[in-house]
Amino acid sequence: MNKINIDIIQNLIKDEINNYQDQIALDNIGKVIAIGDGIATIYGLKDAMNGELLIFNDNIYGMVMNLEEDTIGAVILGDDNQIYEGDEVRRTGKVVSIPVGKELLGRVIDAIGRPIDGLGEIKCHDSLPIENNAPSIMDRESVNEPLETGIKAIDSMIPIGKGQRELIIGDRQTGKTAIAIDTIINQKDKDVICIYCAIGQKDSTIAHIVEKLKTTDALKYTIIVNASASISAPMQYVAPYAATSIAEYFEKQGKDVLIVYDDLTKHAVAYRSLSLLLKRSPGREAYPGDIFYLHSRLLERACHLNKKLGGGSITALPIIETQEGDISAYIPTNVISITDGQIFLNTDLFNSGQRPAIDSGLSVSRVGSSAQIKAMKEVASSIKIEIANYLELLDFSRFGSDLDQNTKNILRHGAVLMEVLKQKQYSPLKMEDEIVDIFIAQDKLIDDVPIDKIHDTLVNIDMYIHKNIPEVYEEIKNTHILSQENKDKIKQAVINVRTGMQQ
Ligand code: ATP
Numbered sequence: 001m002n003k004i005n006i007d008i009i010q011n012l013i014k015d016e017i018n019n020y021q022d023q024i025a026l027d028n029i030g031k032v033i034a035i036g037d038g039i040a041t042i043y044g045l046k047d048a049m050n051g052e053l054l055i056f057n058d059n060i061y062g063m064v065m066n067l068e069e070d071t072i073g074a075v076i077l078g079d080d081n082q083i084y085e086g087d088e089v090r091r092t093g094k095v096v097s098i099p100v101g102k103e104l105l106g107r108v109i110d111a112i113g114r115p116i117d118g119l120g121e122i123k124c125h126d127s128l129p130i131e132n133n134a135p136s137i138m139d140r141e142s143v144n145e146p147l148e149t150g151i152k153a154i155d156s157m158i159p160i161g162k163g164q165r166e167l168i169i170g171d172r173q174t175g176k177t178a179i180a181i182d183t184i185i186n187q188k189d190k191d192v193i194c195i196y197c198a199i200g201q202k203d204s205t206i207a208h209i210v211e212k213l214k215t216t217d218a219l220k221y222t223i224i225v226n227a228s229a230s231i232s233a234p235m236q237y238v239a240p241y242a243a244t245s246i247a248e249y250f251e252k253q254g255k256d257v258l259i260v261y262d263d264l265t266k267h268a269v270a271y272r273s274l275s276l277l278l279k280r281s282p283g284r285e286a287y288p289g290d291i292f293y294l295h296s297r298l299l300e301r302a303c304h305l306n307k308k309l310g311g312g313s314i315t316a317l318p319i320i321e322t323q324e325g326d327i328s329a330y331i332p333t334n335v336i337s338i339t340d341g342q343i344f345l346n347t348d349l350f351n352s353g354q355r356p357a358i359d360s361g362l363s364v365s366r367v368g369s370s371a372q373i374k375a376m377k378e379v380a381s382s383i384k385i386e387i388a389n390y391l392e393l394l395d396f397s398r399f400g401s402d403l404d405q406n407t408k409n410i411l412r413h414g415a416v417l418m419e420v421l422k423q424k425q426y427s428p429l430k431m432e433d434e435i436v437d438i439f440i441a442q443d444k445l446i447d448d449v450p451i452d453k454i455h456d457t458l459v460n461i462d463m464y465i466h467k468n469i470p471e472v473y474e475e476i477k478n479t480h481i482l483s484q485e486n487k488d489k490i491k492q493a494v495i496n497v498r499t500g501m502q503q
């Protein structure tokens with residue numbers, strides 16, 4: 001009696017084990033039933049998770065995006081031409097991750113961390129999932145340290161703080177990328193790690209940027225994540241999340257990170273195309289319903305962590321391209337509402353030679369001014385309003401010829417100010433140089449110089465001060481203050497240079 005029972009039980013257990021293995025095989029290996037446009041429909045991966053990494057034919061990666069009753073939809077993170085209907089797909093049980101570490105510095109990688117700069121393998125010891133929850137409110141600290149862009153117009157009027165999200169927005173070819181790259185170049189010797197995430201850009205543009213970063217010695221602290229226009233939509237979709245995970249790796253070590261997303265318009269377009277291919281229902285402008293969440297869950301990851309968590313920060317500079325300056329379109333308004341301010345670039349200003357073409361009226365920084373240093377706050381406090389006055393009177397003055405002296409003065413000063421705020425590409429300035437230039441303009445020391453001579457005059461004055469009274473810069477650098485004594489020295493320097501120039 002006892003013996004029979006044991007046999008039955010033994011067989012039952014054996015059967016169960018065999019069936020269990022069959023069951024696992026069925027759950028972990030699926031078959032491609034349709035493939036095209038970087039999207040695969042797969043049958044059989046019953047327990048696959050959303051966002052899980054899949055392996056096609058043992059060498060191509062994919063990511064689960066759609067979970068349906070009998071099938072799943074996955075995007076291919078690689079070349080879909082090598083995948084055919086009937087091919088085998090395996091689950092990995094892991095979400096899509098990216099290798100992270102300081103080994104990435106100075107390198108160009110694709111959206112899943114593979115090197116694409118021809119400089120050989122990158123041996124990272126860690127990896128992080130590409131999606132991560134944003135730090136909670138209690139984990140954050142207020143933005144209280146400036147992130148210097150080295151661009152006079154931005155540091156004075158639209159200051160950015162470490163941990164802030166500041167949008168760069170403008171039409172095509174208005175200098176959006178230029179601002180981001182200059183900001184990266186300006187982080188030299190400032191202990192800030194920079195990540196430039198290119199989405200849907202031309203490979204030639206990226207090659208040019210890499211070259212520029214190399215010659216300005218900025219590549220060594222920069223990582224470039226490139227999902228160019230020639231790469232599939234899924235890779236473009238994944239790139240900014242992966243880049244942010246790399247940023248978080250450094251942030252958790254207490255470091256300051258600057259991340260540029262160039263640009264999120266193309267990111268939204270990539271997401272729209274893969275959503276439509278996955279047969280998700282389209283909404284406004286054919287974007288899927290979760291398009292706002294797409295960018296909010298990305299940008300919420302940028303912040304300034306509190307001291308307990310190491311005090312690291314991620315400053316995000318997303319870029320958005322507008323059409324005909326329309327900032328009220330769907331994607332621009334979404335991203336404006338997610339960020340802490342925007343730098344708006346104006347095509348007319350750009351074409352008239354005002355570069356960087358920052359529209360001071362439409363640009364704003366909602367948190368950065370609390371991070372501005374005292375001397376800058378003092379000299380720059382009225383620039384925005386003075387430029388607004390100037391532009392308003394400029395329109396008005398076109399109609400009447402008889403202007404009173406006060407109006408003439410405002411127009412004059414405004415024109416000088418605009419001239420002083422012009423700045424060449426790839427020439428970011430130190431904070432102390434910016435403050436001295438702005439002080440000279442705002443104290444009306446060069447208001448009577450002809451407009452076409454402003455630039456040269458300012459260059460001469462700067463050279464003179466550097467040579468004869470360098471303590472002015474030292475004071476600002478060390479104490480963040482521009483004292484009355486040094487202001488007087490600057491005034492005297494301006495007089496000396498100008499009388500010297502006239503002779
Ligand atoms: P796209 O929409 O094509 O991405 P963009 O808005 O990123 O363009 P950039 O590529 O940065 O614009 O700049 C457009 C052109 O303007 C480039 O040729 C660049 O060299 C030039 N440029 C940008 N900023 C300045 C500047 N401050 N001074 C002079 N030229 C500039």
Ligand code: MG
Nearest residue numbers: 176177178262
């Ligand atoms: Mg650009």
